[in-house]
Amino acid sequence: MSLSHTYKSDVHIDWCPGCGDFGILSAIQMALSEMNIEPHRVAIFSGIGCSGKTPHFINAYGIHTIHGRALPYAIGAKLANPNLVVLVIGGDGDMLGIGAGHFVAAGRRNVDLTCIICDNGVYGLTKGQASPTLRRGVKTKALPKPNINDAVNPIMLAIVSGYTFVARGYAFDVRHLKGLLKQAIQHKGTALIDVLQPCPSYNDIMTKEWYGGEDRIDPVTGKPIPRIYKLEDSGFDPMVHKPDEEEIVQKMCSAIAKSLEWGDRIPIGVFYCNPYVLTYEERLTSRIPNYLQYPPALQKIADEDGHPIANLEKLMERFKIK
């Protein structure tokens, strides 16, 4: 029995043939299985669009929310019960368009969760409008005119927003993506994985063939020269090894510089990882000492007779008239 079997649900997957979402779904199922996390401990939150359907295909708690808001739903659940393993999955429109405010705010908090962006440059389910990651001047097939907006750089935005683990994957390198997911889930804090993925129906520019470099044949080997390359193969070190300012600044800057590479060479892998930032949950323990042992969702609120367990007398003390 393959391990990932336990994470498959019996719901028909209605993505287009060749959709990058398939690779992302497999990578999630494989990562969770290999990490041997029990399905009931996992809660997967999604937004709207093709990627929004992902939770239905996974045998774990699956919360398919509204457009752009998966992050705050997920954060609420995680803060109520920090024992949950929380994944958030959304499209580029979800996270960087309608939900951009939440995306930035999440970086300020560093709640322990993993956020996955299915980044294909288009709004697929509404038939191919330009998304926030589509570059200016690009005309994908459903656009009547070339895109007039500049693109958001998800890696750079995540880093400046405070994300403590920032990576990019490629939907059709499932093994590599699975590896990134495992690292992200293990990372204590908010992790972002921006996953490049073709949209076979509406993005006729950044296709599987384009990422694979099939338009660029090596004259010596006769093989395509892929645009995608792995940061780890190039000796790039994303880790903040010690929590000092200089080290952090240097790692952030080199990650941002790397994130600007595009076109002929597109890096995937981990851009930045700083394990030294306190998570929001840890910050809460400075105010609520037993928060992690006795979080909101696990608190008893009533006694056997149904009366409040909180000591109201004590709380009313300062309002009492003596």
Next chain:
Amino acid sequence: MYKSNSLVWRIGGAQGSGVDLAASVFARACAIGGLNVFGTREYYSNIKGMHSYFTVVASSKQVRAHSNNVHLLSSFDSETVVRHALSVVPSGGIIFDPSVVKEDISKIPTMEREYVKRVLETLKSEGLGESVEDVLELAKKRDIVQISLPYLDLLKEVSKLVAEPQLSLLMRMVNIMAVSAAFSLLRYDFEFLSQSINETFKEREKIAKMNVKAAEYVYDYVRQTYGNILKFNLSPIKSSEERILISGTTSVALGKIAGGVRFQSYYPITPAADESVYLEDIEVFELKSEVEVESSIMSKTGSIVVFQTEDEIAAITSATGAALAGTRASTATSGPGFSLMVEGLSWAGMNEVPVVVTLYQRGGPSTGLPTRHEQADLLFAMHGGHGEFPRIVLASGDIEEAFYDAVMAQNYAERYQLPVIHILDKALANSIMTCRKFDPMKVIIERGQIVNKKDLNEEYKRFKFTESGISPRARLGDEGTIFWNTGDEHDEYGHISEDPLNRVTMMEKRMKKLDTVAKEIPDHEKLKIFGEESASNVVVSWGSPKGAILDSLELLKEEGIDVCYIQVKIMKPFPTKAMEKNLSNAKKVIDVENNYSGQLGKIIKSELGIGPTHYVLKYNGRPISIEEAFHGIMSAVKEDKKRIVLTGGV
């Protein structure tokens, strides 16, 4: 005018100068003397400098609303004199600083131009000039007693007394001095004031001592200078009940803690933010007894996570996420924030998530009158959100009730698995009132149907079709109950389904919860009836006008008018049958509301087919006073006026 130990006192001044503190010291001193107290605050959307004022009603009998018939006005600045002098009743008193009387009214920069114009016209029509002393002159014509208090000179004396030569450090004590002067004129025992000051500055003993000294000095000075210049006084009474003096937002916050809310999200907005800030202040609280957290690990404390979000969309969605994990969760906001929440509300309705939105209305539309009062979001609370989904809208009428309602909102949400909107308003939020101490034994927490895994003989279906429409809930993280949620129409498991038959069954499952609600919730939770049930004049209202209406019932009775007052509490599902019963014998149905269009009236009309016959409405941003409720209802009953628009308040 001045009736049996029932005082209306007002203090005004620039925002940020300590008017609120002075008023709370005054109110507390009255309460310590056994009196019943109601206090309400008016302020601009401004941090420092604009005019704010506080009205305190203190009485031997119960008081539940404010009055604009002021008996004693305390002021230090010119603006307070100009704005409020003529609200003082004949033989009432004005305390003012003689150094401001020469000021030119048109030079007071913080008064709206249109207001200045109105004041000057009034003065002109009385043959008076354009300075503050002309206002005082007019007050004198109306038999209002003038008490000049040279604050700066008094402060200099106090500075010697407390051995603090720097007057600037003492400026804030002027407030306490004003309060003390008032009590001296009212011949109210200084001991109560001293105790109130000490309690107010409990953690700052030095400041407390200085203030008591200053207060004592002024109390004696006023006594010696003015003696019994006022014809009335204020006397303490014996009170045997255990009482608290508390604000609306605090009352709701305590109700949330009592009711088991352990996650509250919010985005800062007036007047809702106070509730969340207070909750954060008490985030760790004692429990009645130790509880076991994990095997052999005990806890003596409980806690609430107060989560300040990036916007109100994140507020409702994070609270919903927390509720999915099994926490009692809520968020608090006002109109503009609620506007942002409605998409999330619709999702919570679709996915049957128990989440509570505490909605403090303020003046709209748009930014409207952001720090002022209105009740114009009732229809919005009942209908906001796309599509049809069940919800409960629960309206509180006073501060004491708001505590118990905050618990009931949670109970309803979990019993029926739907969003509950607990609707209040600015007048309730920012008022203070002496209440009977809240009784936790009156509070029963009901968590509704939670799935029992042992009884599960099939795969768990979160949205299982049932007779009542309610399907047992599970929490994220529990073993054996994996479920899915989606904003799309879904099957019993929570997976997307566009099948037309499933749609019909699922829609009916959700919507019939409202029938279950209507059936299960008893009438006395849905509405409250006061006065003569058989009366042919019936007043219908909801929310904070309750206090003024109740306090006016006695006055109406004195005029020989019997009135039955129905306070509607559950606005959705609307208690149609109970209303029909109570309105069947009414000749006049008088709708009293703080809005333009009579929103409750519209609902009654659509539910019963017949609506109110008379409307008493107010939408100038100020709450309805006792006299206004009285005159408004009188005009409807005696003069048969169909639409009475109230305009009181400064």
